Amino acid sequence: MTRIQRDTLAYALIVLASVVLLAWAIPKYTPPYPGYGASPALVPNVAVAVMLVMAVLAIVRTEVARRRGTRLDAEKSEFPEEGGGTGFTQVGRLDILHLLKYMVPAALFVVGIHTVGYIASALGFMLLLQYLVGARSHIRILAISVIAVALMYAVMRYGFGVPIPGL
Template sequence: MLPAKGCEKEVKHVTRIIRDAIAYLLIVGFCILMLTWAIPTYTPAYPGYGASPALVPNVAVCVMLFMACLSLIRVGVALCMKKPIVVEESEFPEDLEEDGGFTQVGRVKIVHLVNLMVPCVLLVVAIQYIGYMLASFAFLMVLQYVIGSRKWTQSIVVSIILTAVLFIVMRYGFGVPVPGPQIFE
């Protein structure tokens, strides 16, 4: 990454190849955990006929482990020998000058992710205490604000309409109980 004009220090970002290496290491760790603890502990004992219940999970995890190790070796060799691997796998599309096309590969925007996930998680918790109506209305207001809407009237109208429409569809259309305590009952 080139530093922006006027910046005294170049901001160091994690390169894609390093990020991928970290991801492979995490996968290797996950696989070892599955093979040594999770699968032996949470799989029924072999009943004496057929294949062992642990066979297919073990095969799936071993495939993951083998592929992650293989990729890790490839990345390790590329880093140690200072030999670049193909551009598509070593650079982020946003750093390349050409259009990324349909690829969604790129840097993780943690702040953006937190901004969107936190209201969703809070909705799941809040809906069980304050009920569907209030929680959904508040959730939609917050969500529209996070996405960038500053038109309060529009936000209120959208929130009320959507909450009401889904309430009617669930309650009277499908006969499904709406989650949490209901303020109108």
């Protein structure tokens, strides 16, 4: 999928989400007008309308450019980070597997705190995370995990008096 196709798909999703918000979510989950002041739905509707108009304009602009045969910026710099540039843009291809690689352990850590307690789940999380990032020295992985988990526990529990769930 090219960048322009992906961007168009993103705008289409924004249009869809905006329509759902305007037609269903905002009317259903906004309090009724109390009879004075601005309606509680006014600002949400304005915000969503801005999103909708901008997304539609972007789609129209892409379509007009395609028919005229002109190139948009997104076509001129296809995924800049792959061009070897040193700019600060973070535009790039999505890597869902990469995302899942870190999000799944994080979600498991959240669940783990409730079920097996902070120390066990945090230790497991830190060990796994370092391995996933690319650390291979077992002693260093273990040492960093133990120190980080213990230090965080001490700071939270004794420094700030914050109760840590599952412990």
